[in-house]
Every structure is written in C-alpha cells, then in structure tokens.
Amino acid sequence: MKVLVTGTEGYIGARLAPLLMARGHEVVGLDAGFYRDGWLYSDIHQLGMVPRTIIKDLRHISIGDLEGFDAVVHLAELSNDPLGENRPEITYQINHRGSVDLADKAKRAGVRRFVYASSCSVYGLGNGEFLDETGAVNPQTAYAKCKVMVERDVKPLADARFCVTFLRNATAYGASPRMRFDIVLNDLSALAWTTKRIAMTSDGSPWRPIVHIEDISTAVRCALEAPADAVNGEIFNVGANSENYRVREIAQIVSEVFPGCELSTGKGGADNRSYRVCFDKISSKLPGFRCEWTARKGAEELRHRFAQIEFDQSTYEYRAFTRLKQIRYLTRSGQIDNDFFWR
Numbered sequence: 427m428k429v430l431v432t433g434t435e436g437y438i439g440a441r442l443a444p445l446l447m448a449r450g451h452e453v454v455g456l457d458a459g460f461y462r463d464g465w466l467y468s469d470i471h472q473l474g475m476v477p478r479t480i481i482k483d484l485r486h487i488s489i490g491d492l493e494g495f496d497a498v499v500h501l502a503e504l505s506n507d508p509l510g511e512n513r514p515e516i517t518y519q520i521n522h523r524g525s526v527d528l529a530d531k532a533k534r535a536g537v538r539r540f541v542y543a544s545s546c547s548v549y550g551l552g553n554g555e556f557l558d559e560t561g562a563v564n565p566q567t568a569y570a571k572c573k574v575m576v577e578r579d580v581k582p583l584a585d586a587r588f589c590v591t592f593l594r595n596a597t598a599y600g601a602s603p604r605m606r607f608d609i610v611l612n613d614l615s616a617l618a619w620t621t622k623r624i625a626m627t628s629d630g631s632p633w634r635p636i637v638h639i640e641d642i643s644t645a646v647r648c649a650l651e652a653p654a655d656a657v658n659g660e661i662f663n664v665g666a667n668s669e670n671y672r673v674r675e676i677a678q679i680v681s682e683v684f685p686g687c688e689l690s691t692g693k694g695g696a697d698n699r700s701y702r703v704c705f706d707k708i709s710s711k712l713p714g715f716r717c718e719w720t721a722r723k724g725a726e727e728l729r730h731r732f733a734q735i736e737f738d739q740s741t742y743e744y745r746a747f748t749r750l751k752q753i754r755y756l757t758r759s760g761q762i763d764n765d766f767f768w769r
C-alpha cells in the first residue's frame with residue numbers, strides 16, 4: 427500500500443515508519459517537525475529506511491496532498507495531557523478539528539483506509555474494573571476529550587469506500603530516536619540510570635496500562651492489512667491485559683532492572699487519572715496481532731540503549747525529549763507563533 431503516516435518525526439512514528447517500509451509498504455511521512463532538535467541515537471538495524479517526509483502543518487493539508495494514497499495513518503497531534511492543557515484552544519484546533527478535517531479530506535481524495543491513534547486516556551477515571559471498548563468514556567483533560575471527539579466525528583465517515591479504525595493505545599514506552607522522557611516507564615528508567623534513585627512523591631496507586639511502541643506499530647500494521655470488515659468502524663484498545671500496572675509496580679520493575687536503584691514512594695496522589703483496561707478484543711479480533719513486550723523487557727531495552735549511548739543527565743533533561751518543554755521553548759524563542767505555526 428501507499429501510506430501517508432502523519433507524525434513520522436515523532437516518538438512512535440520514528441519506529442512505525444521503518445517497520446511499515448520493511449513490510450513492503452510505500453510510506454510518505456508528514457510532520458510539522460516540532461521535536462526535530464531531539465535525536466537520541468541512530469541504529470541502522472532498528473531504523474532501516476527513513477521515509478520521504480513532507481514538512482507541513484496538518485492544518486494546512488489539502489485534498490491534493492492526499493490524492494494517490496491507499497491509506498492514512500494519523501499520529502500527528504499534541505501528544506499528551508500537560509501539552510494539551512498548556513493551550514487547550516490550540517489542542518482543540520490541532521487534535522480535534524485538524525484530525526477530523528484530515529479524515530474528511532482523505533475520504534474526498536479517494537483514500538480507502540484511515541487508522542487513527544487514539545488513547546486509553548479516554549477512560550480517564552476508572553473504579554478498578556477492567557474497562558473495554560463498549561463501556562462509557564470519562565476523559566479528564568483537553569487531550570483526552572479531543573480523542574473522544576475525533577472518534578465521535580470520524581466514525582460516521584466509515585462506509586464501504588472508507589475503512590476507519592481507532593486504536594486506543596495504552597501509554598507507550600520503549601526506545602525511539604525521537605525519544606520522550608515524559609511518559610512513565612521511559613521517565614522512571616532515565617531517572618534510575620542517571621540518579622540511581624526513584625523517589626516518588628505520590629503513592630503510585632493509579633492504574634496505568636502500558637504498551638511498547640513496537641507493539642503499537644504492529645497494531646497499526648495489522649489494522650492496515652486486515653480485511654475491511656474485521657476493522658471498519660471498530661475501536662481496539664492496544665495493549666495486553668497483563669500489562670496493566672499500578673504506577674508503583676512500574677517503578678518497582680524499573681528499580682529491579684537498573685542495578686543499585688533505590689525506590690521510595692510518597693503519600694499523596696496528585697494525578698487522579700487511573701484506568702485499568704481490557705485488551706481481549708484486539709487479541710481475538712485483530713488478525714495477526716499479539717503483544718510481544720512486557721514492562722520488564724522494555725526497561726531492559728532502555729538500560730542497554732542507555733549504556734550504549736553513554737546516556738547522561740543533560741540528555742535526559744534536554745528540552746526536545748519532553749514535549750511540553752520543547753513547545754514552550756519554540757514559543758518563547760519566537761520560532762512558532764501563538765497558534766503554533768512556524769514563523
């Protein structure tokens with residue numbers, strides 16, 4: 427297939443695009459390039475080929491840009507809660523309007539498949555029960571509310587000519603050249619490596635399902651390649667039941683993988699988002715999909731990578747590896763304007 431992948435210059439996209447290309451798909455990327463200042467490592471074995479990438483804001487995409495593609499995989503958004511809360515009105519502009527317009531234009535351009543990177547954060551506040559795709563959502567932030575609205579507004583576009591699939595990814599982890607240290611397992615691993623100490627201020631009780639970016643990439647590939655009737659209009663939680671952890675359990679695993687790391691937990695709980703997610707549907711209904719990674723294996727991957735690249739504190743703290751820091755820097759330094767367009 428000829429596939430346009432938005433967000434190829436981001437954390438997931440940087441590993442997804444080579445995987446699709448290795449599979450024989452022709453991939454073109456599209457990205458505004460907000461995090462281009464950050465490149466953690468180069469590994470020819472993992473990265474293989476890099477797609478030709480159109481550097482363009484999603485909000486400026488035209489029907490002409492989309493003509494000739496068989497499929498669009500849409501990742502390019504402001505990608506976490508703190509970033510979404512920073513400027514909620516821009517979050518709605520990019521994540522909600524931008525994504526719905528993209529799907530609409532893709533359909534009008536004759537694209538036949540659309541795969542959307544949604545998020546398990548739509549579940550927001552759970553009560554400890556396993557939540558599945560049929561249950562009510564309870565988004566707590568602008569970021570999560572946008573994910574719900576995109577699902578709501580794009581689903582009606584699904585028909586025999588336009589196959590739409592929503593992948594509600596768990597919180598991602600794993601090594602990527604466009605690294606993010608603002609997601610839980612990556613952050614704790616970097617802390618363990620650089621300081622040998624994980625001192626949590628909260629009690630770490632919230633539930634958080636996590637999934638490796640390679641497993642997310644496999645889910646995207648499977649959604650692209652599945653017979654349309656298996657995936658059209660469908661939502662799939664992406665992850666595995668066994669990969670639901672309390673945050674303190676993730677910290678415990680990381681402290682065991684990084685030798686000599688001390689772990690302590692605090693009392694409070696600042697973050698009220700907690701959700702435990704059921705992944706039965708993806709393992710039984712998405713042909714070819716299976717999660718290959720566990721939190722422990724992911725922490726080990728990061729430990730090997732950190733050793734190989736002589737990872738240090740200043741790299742950990744570098745702005746381009748934390749999405750909110752980088753966007754604030756680009757704004758402060760006048761490189762992007764108030765609406766997050768490059769000047």
Ligand SMILES: NC(=O)c1ccc[n+]([C@@H]2O[C@H](COP(=O)([O-])OP(=O)(O)OC[C@H]3O[C@@H](n4cnc5c(N)ncnc54)[C@H](O)[C@@H]3O)[C@@H](O)[C@H]2O)c1
Pocket residue numbers: 432433434435436437438439456457458459460461482483484485500501502503504505506520524543544545546594595596597598599604606609749
């Ligand atoms: N990483 C996770 O834990 C996770 C979990 C669930 C869902 N997701 C979703 O997966 C997608 C990718 O996540 P990620 O972790 O790779 O994020 P990321 O921030 O690393 O990558 C997003 C990419 O999109 C680009 N982008 C942002 N706004 C754009 C715009 N207006 N026009 C063009 N490009 C733009 C950025 O430059 C960046 O390269 C996002 O939609 C995110 O919400 C991620």
